[in-house]
Amino acid sequence: MSKTILEVKDLSVKFRTEEGVFDAIEHISFTLEEQKTLAIVGESGSGKSVTSLAIMQLIAENGHISGGEIFVDGVDILKLSQPVVQHTILGKKISMIFQEPMTALNPILRIGDQITECIIEHQGTSKKEAIAIALDTLKQVGIPTPERRINQFPHELSGGMRQRVMIAMALVTQPKIMIADEPTTALDVTIEAQILNLLEELKKSYKTSILFVTHDLNVVADIADDVIVMYCGEIIEKGPVIDIFETPKHPYTEGLLATMPSLEDQKNPILPTINGVVPSITKRPSGCYFHPRCKDKMDICEKQSPPVFRVGNTDVKCFLYSDEVNYANR
Amino acid sequence: MQTDNILEVRDLNKHFLMKKALRKENQVFVKAVNNVSFDVKRGQTLGVVGESGCGKSTLGKTILRLWEPTSGSIVFNGKNIMEYSGDQIRTLRKDMQYIFQDPYSSMNPKMTVRDIIMEPLDNFRRELSTKEKEDIVISLLDIVGLSINEMNRYPHEFSGGQRQRIVIARGIALNPEFLVCDESVSALDVSVQAQIINLLVELKNRLNLTYMFISHDLRVVKFISDRIMVLYLGEVMEIADADELFKNPRHPYTKSLIGSISKGNPRVKNPRVILEGEIPNAMNAPIGCPFSTRCPIATEKCLTQKPLLREVDTNHTASCFYA
Numbered sequence: 001m002s003k004t005i006l007e008v009k010d011l012s013v014k015f016r017t018e019e020g021v022f023d024a025i026e027h028i029s030f031t032l033e034e035q036k037t038l039a040i041v042g043e044s045g046s047g048k049s050v051t052s053l054a055i056m057q058l059i060a061e062n063g064h065i066s067g068g069e070i071f072v073d074g075v076d077i078l079k080l081s082q083p084v085v086q087h088t089i090l091g092k093k094i095s096m097i098f099q100e101p102m103t104a105l106n107p108i109l110r111i112g113d114q115i116t117e118c119i120i121e122h123q124g125t126s127k128k129e130a131i132a133i134a135l136d137t138l139k140q141v142g143i144p145t146p147e148r149r150i151n152q153f154p155h156e157l158s159g160g161m162r163q164r165v166m167i168a169m170a171l172v173t174q175p176k177i178m179i180a181d182e183p184t185t186a187l188d189v190t191i192e193a194q195i196l197n198l199l200e201e202l203k204k205s206y207k208t209s210i211l212f213v214t215h216d217l218n219v220v221a222d223i224a225d226d227v228i229v230m231y232c233g234e235i236i237e238k239g240p241v242i243d244i245f246e247t248p249k250h251p252y253t254e255g256l257l258a259t260m261p262s263l264e265d266q267k268n269p270i271l272p273t274i275n276g277v278v279p280s281i282t283k284r285p286s287g288c289y290f291h292p293r294c295k296d297k298m299d300i301c302e303k304q305s306p307p308v309f310r311v312g313n314t315d316v317k318c319f320l321y322s323d324e325v326n327y328a329n330r
Numbered sequence: 331m332q333t334d335n336i337l338e339v340r341d342l343n344k345h346f347l348m349k350k351a352l353r354k355e356n357q358v359f360v361k362a363v364n365n366v367s368f369d370v371k372r373g374q375t376l377g378v379v380g381e382s383g384c385g386k387s388t389l390g391k392t393i394l395r396l397w398e399p400t401s402g403s404i405v406f407n408g409k410n411i412m413e414y415s416g417d418q419i420r421t422l423r424k425d426m427q428y429i430f431q432d433p434y435s436s437m438n439p440k441m442t443v444r445d446i447i448m449e450p451l452d453n454f455r456r457e458l459s460t461k462e463k464e465d466i467v468i469s470l471l472d473i474v475g476l477s478i479n480e481m482n483r484y485p486h487e488f489s490g491g492q493r494q495r496i497v498i499a500r501g502i503a504l505n506p507e508f509l510v511c512d513e514s515v516s517a518l519d520v521s522v523q524a525q526i527i528n529l530l531v532e533l534k535n536r537l538n539l540t541y542m543f544i545s546h547d548l549r550v551v552k553f554i555s556d557r558i559m560v561l562y563l564g565e566v567m568e569i570a571d572a573d574e575l576f577k578n579p580r581h582p583y584t585k586s587l588i589g590s591i592s593k594g595n596p597r598v599k600n601p602r603v604i605l606e607g608e609i610p611n612a613m614n615a616p617i618g619c620p621f622s623t624r625c626p627i628a629t630e631k632c633l634t635q636k637p638l639l640r641e642v643d644t645n646h647t648a649s650c651f652y653a
Contacts, residue, residue, distance in 0.1 A: 218592035
């Protein structure tokens, strides 16, 4: 049994808006094992990014963590004081790779200054040592001629290069956990393949775990060991990647997998779809949040939020798997 | 010549002047579209794929003469529209429409959905009364799956998928024959993406449309297209029927593109063909084959000579010496 490096228990985040206070995520629980990749999948508004930002304590001003615990290496980081967390956990044990490197990098600072800032802050090295570490890390993430690159500004780099710089910045402190929020979404397929391979290699050489946030199920199939499917701020299915792809339990997961156009020869002129759209945070329905779009909707789904059932290796939040329903169907 | 081609493009060029200079040889051009030739059959969908910066959108806009081509010929419905001037181009808009990438920025935020969809009718169908035009708007909304109650709302009140529907309704308002869909589903969530793809397929059959479907997403292009054209640095690398292209890619670039897509199967991990490097800067594109700097099988010849697009199989062309 491998060791748990990150454990999130019952995490909830609330946001204040003009229309009132709303739950962005509700009672999220999951664990990330050492040297594993856990993917969080969901459509926009599913709360997948809020979950990762909550772990990094980067929730926007109008939001707050309203409950739950986040254990990093066995320590609940929500119980630690802010300066302690900033100095010992964030950026050091956990680091984050953002979606759009152009907005995450400072446009008026040279690449080298941005990376060394991070090294000096966390490792207390001299500027000279920091530059040496930076050059070494940039080389490891596959940046050719890093000596020239550290004197350049972000706009002088291509999208793929910028993402490599982001990854290098996340790596310099040798974190145990890397949170990657849609790191390849803005990239072309050939570059995406390069970056995914790089992450895979780095995971091995740095012995880190990766929490990979994405909307792209194909990427998940390639890199994840375990998968969490989120919908409207809740985890609706959770399990090993093989189980999720081959025997999806929740109607939403099943629907998502079916909507992906296949590469095989298929002359079905129409793609399977899920009706409707993800409801906005202010207009979540009663009962199971997915019921208005669900093809297997039952009466109970409108009234109650389903509990989590264990089916095989998967946890699924759906009444289809409750004993009563199965009994009635027999 | 086959007569069922709605569009025949020959040696189309669109060059942008990047650096002015007094002497012509010192001027720097970006050849965004470089000697591109292809046909689109009536009622078919031509998918255009390639990485960002390969000239997909420029090509689409140039064909519609939204941008002035540098040279070449564009024959639409048997007429060379390169010879058209101002007024004629205007009337062309009725038959050829462009659905832009980002539905939000291509709609006026101060106009209601009714006015947005009615605008092309106001411009081109002046003989109609307001009532008649409104009836058309209502039927268009119905066709694209929006309700009439939503007619007086503004673009920001809609979700991404609904906005895409509005833009599509506007695009088909004048009964065009040919639509260029530029990354029409790229910004959408997976579940919504499938809905819009289905809508486009349904509209094509119902209204006898011909599409040029531009996308970087090979899965979507494979699904929706009859034929696929692969672009790289403004040049055509390969053209073939959709199934043929995926089963039997001939150009090394097409092979690596297809190889880079995930198989979507967790049991098949990392069989990806990794293409080294990145697309070169278009301002100093390679002299020979545009792909030669990244190509795994490039030779001396590829660096100095440009391969021409040639037939490598029936209905299958590629521009590679070794295809």
